[in-house]
């Protein structure tokens with residue numbers, strides 16, 4: 057269905073069959089009568105395949121689903137890297153990925169997303185994250201993938217913030233996409249989920265094998281919830297990006313460190329506009345202190361403190377409380393799907409801008 061728009065593709069993720077329900081239903085079996093495609097729940101499930109088919113088609117490769125974003129990332133690191141290999145990963149990206157890598161028997165080179173990047177010589181895997189989390193810096197995926205490939209390295213991109221509708225790293229030359237679908241893909245703050253999509257069927261097969269061997273498999277119900285959430289991703293992103301744009305306009309010149317790659321004034325905008333297909337609802341800014349963030353949250357009626365993003369509800373996360381190397385008052389703000397006017401009014405009064 058690649059000639060159709062993204063909104064249509066996510067709505068029609070599962071082919072219509074007369075007499076069958078709309079969309080794939082969760083199949084809960086752990087054991088199957090032998091002789092068909094499925095044999096045992098740890099190695100295969102029809103609900104996984106329904107979701108893998110649409111995510112793989114959007115990402116442009118072969119998808120393997122995992123029970124969380126970290127399960128997806130750790131499966132890639134464990135599968136691709138051997139003892140003594142070198143991994144390059146962002147110093148300003150998702151901190152749990154750095155923590156996992158630091159506990160492996162490998163060499164880890166940390167580089168800020170915005171660069172400069174050192175030589176890729178002797179690097180086995182480069183893990184990029186663009187836009188990065190929480191700083192929302194952007195790196196040039198195509199240029200970095202070319203340079204990394206020339207040195208013999210594989211390139212994976214954490215596409216969580218962008219989503220499969222917002223960015224197609226495989227089309228930009230990456231080998232692997234990883235994603236925490238806990239965020240915008242599932243989108244309703246009620247499920248942990250993740251996926252890996254690989255350009256090469258051999259790599260995808262090795263991730264599928266790692267899933268079956270580790271036993272870290274997604275539940276059919278969670279898979280179905282994610283598939284169900286994906287159906288409205290296009291609509292949700294549209295409202296979230298509209299809300300983020302309105303908040304950017306409200307906050308511009310009134311808070312420090314305001315970042316949203318969708319804004320023409322953002323330092324990452326030109327590159328982001330070149331390699332991303334659309335923007336989303338995640339922005340960051342700094343208030344003067346942790347207490348100022350507390351006050352903002354206490355005064356807001358619509359914005360909740362939460363350490364996730366991409367969901368229906370607007371949320372704010374003071375990242376320093378989790379150990380991110382950022383100023384105490386830095387807020388990662390996830391614009392939800394509320395009415396734009398209500399959200400702008402609420403944030404404006406909570407920050408004392410009116």
Ligand SMILES: Cc1ncc(COP(=O)(O)O)c(C=O)c1O
Pocket residue numbers: 124125126127129150185189214216217235236237238248249250364
């Ligand atoms: C960019 C990024 N990657 C990966 C993860 C891990 O995802 P999960 O919490 O689903 O394991 C997160 C979670 O916050 C994230 O923000």
